[in-house]
Amino acid sequence: MSETTMTFEAAMQRLEQIVRAMERGDAPLDDSLKLFQEGTELVRTCAKMLDDAQLQIKKVMTAADGSPVTEDFADEADS
Numbered sequence: 001m002s003e004t005t006m007t008f009e010a011a012m013q014r015l016e017q018i019v020r021a022m023e024r025g026d027a028p029l030d031d032s033l034k035l036f037q038e039g040t041e042l043v044r045t046c047a048k049m050l051d052d053a054q055l056q057i058k059k060v061m062t063a064a065d066g067s068p069v070t071e072d073f074a075d076e077a078d079s
Contacts, residue, residue: 008049015042 006014018039021027027035063069 006045008046011042011046011049015039015046018042 018035022032022035022039059068061069
């Protein structure tokens with residue numbers, strides 16, 4: 001499945017598999033580099049999906065009177 005058609009959940013599951021494989025440390029260097037590259041692309045894909053979801057949520061939010069409301073999400077670091 002290509003990263004462009006992969007769901008967020010599938011991408012995260014694949015990332016978890018990659019992390020486990022790399023933590024074992026038994027893969028040859030070349031395979032480890034390929035896993036690292038795949039993981040990096042998956043992180044970018046997931047970040048884009050989350051950014052897109054955040055924009056959609058902002059578009060959907062409305063006030064009690066039906067007027068649109070946009071609020072920035074609070075960063076966890078701000079909490």
